[in-house]
Amino acid sequence: MVSTTQPAFQDQLQGNHCWGCGKDNPHGLQIKSYWDGADAICHWQPQAWHCASPTHVLNGGIIGALIDCHSIISAMALAAQQAGVALSSPSPIWYVTGKLEIAYHKPTPLGPSVALRARFAVQSERKTLVTCTLSADDQLCATGTVLAVRVPSEWMQS
Secondary structure, three states: OEOOOOOOHHHHOOOOOOOOOOOOOOOOOOOOEEEEOOEEEEEEOOOHHHEOOOOOEEOHHHHHHHHHHHHHHHHHHHHHHHHOOOOOOOOOOEEEEEEEEEEEOOOOEOOOOEEEEEEEEEEOOOEEEEEEEEEEOOEEEEEEEEEEEEEOHHHHOO
8 A cells, every 4th residue: 555645754754865866956857755665656747858769758767767866765664664764864774876787678658657666675784775666657667776775864964
């Protein structure tokens, strides 16, 4: 069951200016991720300017950013949940991308919304391996594997 009665993971973080998942970046993708049982899901609507060279296909770099950002924020939400800490805490648990692998299975059409589903494959104290699917019109278009690496809170300070 999708839990959209709770705020999206991204809406709970303060000062997140990430282009893909940061609510504080008005020019970014503004994705929203939620729990769906043990998985994390995201539905995102591409716009015309997100096209590849053929204007009816979603740009591959955007697909990579969607998989990366949804996976990282989901790893953060899992770590916070397990630690009993709110994502909105003044010192949230931060993760960054240690490794990103994407497999493009078929062109992603630009019109329909895309659905992402993140699952947690392996977890240790500092690292979480996340697998993520990206589908459009119930067709699998891309899959990704993201190694999320925990960083200290000071990482966010300049």
